[in-house]
Amino acid sequence: MSEVRVVQIALLGEAQVSVTEGPARRVGGPRVRMLLALLALEPGRPVRCESLIDTIWGDDPPADPANALQTLVKRLRAVLPHGVAVEFVAVAYRLAIDADDIDIHRFVRLAGEGHELLAAGAASPAARTLDAALGLWRGAAFADLTDVPELCWHADRWNELRLDAIETRADAYLSLGRGPELAASLERELRLQPLRESLAARAIRVLAAGGRQGRARVVFESTRHLLRAELGVSPSPELARARDELDWLPEYSDSRLAVRRTGSIERVRDLPGIAALPDSALPAQCQGLGGQCPRWSFRPFESE
Structure with missing residues (x-):
C-alpha cells in the first residue's frame, strides 16, 4: 500500500498548516487565514489581486491596497510548509501546491471515489475510502472564517458534501453488515x-x-x-x-433483532414471521434469491 501524503493545508476546521516536526500549526491573523483560504480554493491557479482585495477588505479598503495585500502575502509565506509557495503571476497570486495536499480537495476526491465504488458494488473499498474522507474533518469547513460572506457559500457546499458522504458510508456499512x-x-x-x-x-x-x-x-x-x-x-x-x-422484520419478545454479516447464505424464510411475506417485502439484499440472503444473518438479539 502506498504511503498517504500528509495534508499540507487544512481548512476542514480551523485553518492549519503542517510543519516538519510536531503537530499542525494554526494560521494566525484573520486576514492571513482569509488569504490562505481564497488561494487554497484555487490551487495552482492565479487569483486576481483585485478579487483578493475586494474579498478581504470589502467596502473598507486600505489607503494602499496593493501594498497591504503584499504585506499579507509575506505573512502567509512565513507560515506555509516547506515546498509550498505563493507566486506572483502578472496581476494575480497563485498557491503553488497540489490540490490533494489541501484537505478540502482531497476530501472531494475521496468522497467521489467512495460514491463510485459503492455504485459499482464494491462496498468494502467504498467504506474504507469514505472513512478516509470523513477522517479529514476536524470541525466545520472554514470554521474560523464564518464571518466572510464570500466563503460562507463554499463552507455550506463542503458541509453538505460531508453529509452526503456520511449517508453513503452508512449505505456501504449496511451492505457489509456493519x-x-x-x-x-x-x-x-x-x-x-x-x-x-x-x-x-x-x-x-x-x-x-x-x-x-x-x-x-x-x-x-x-x-x-x-x-x-x-x-x-x-x-x-x-x-x-x-x-x-x-x-419486514419478525417481532421477538424483546422487540429487537440483530443483523450480522456472515460468510454463508442464510435461509431468511425459515425465520418466524418471514415465511408468509412476498419476495418484494424482503430486505433488498434478499430479493430475487428465493429467500436466501447472502452476507446477512438474522437472529434474535440477546437480552442485555
Whole structure:
C-alpha cells in the first residue's frame, strides 16, 4: 500500500498548516487565514489581486491596497510548509501546491471515489475510502472564517458534501453488515440536522440492523412530528420506506433483532414471521434469491 501524503493545508476546521516536526500549526491573523483560504480554493491557479482585495477588505479598503495585500502575502509565506509557495503571476497570486495536499480537495476526491465504488458494488473499498474522507474533518469547513460572506457559500457546499458522504458510508456499512457501528454517530448528526430525512432514514436502518427497532421507531416518529410542526409536510417516500422496512422484520419478545454479516447464505424464510411475506417485502439484499440472503444473518438479539 502506498504511503498517504500528509495534508499540507487544512481548512476542514480551523485553518492549519503542517510543519516538519510536531503537530499542525494554526494560521494566525484573520486576514492571513482569509488569504490562505481564497488561494487554497484555487490551487495552482492565479487569483486576481483585485478579487483578493475586494474579498478581504470589502467596502473598507486600505489607503494602499496593493501594498497591504503584499504585506499579507509575506505573512502567509512565513507560515506555509516547506515546498509550498505563493507566486506572483502578472496581476494575480497563485498557491503553488497540489490540490490533494489541501484537505478540502482531497476530501472531494475521496468522497467521489467512495460514491463510485459503492455504485459499482464494491462496498468494502467504498467504506474504507469514505472513512478516509470523513477522517479529514476536524470541525466545520472554514470554521474560523464564518464571518466572510464570500466563503460562507463554499463552507455550506463542503458541509453538505460531508453529509452526503456520511449517508453513503452508512449505505456501504449496511451492505457489509456493519451498520450498527454507525448508530451513535448518525444519531449525533441527526440531532444537528433534524429535518434531513435522508439522514433519518439511514439512522433508522442502522438502528434496526443492530436490533434496536424500538429506537428506530422513535427516530421516525420524532422526525415525522418535527416535519409536520416545522414544515407542514409528511415524511418523504425515502423516510417512509425506512419505517416500512421495520415491519419486514419478525417481532421477538424483546422487540429487537440483530443483523450480522456472515460468510454463508442464510435461509431468511425459515425465520418466524418471514415465511408468509412476498419476495418484494424482503430486505433488498434478499430479493430475487428465493429467500436466501447472502452476507446477512438474522437472529434474535440477546437480552442485555
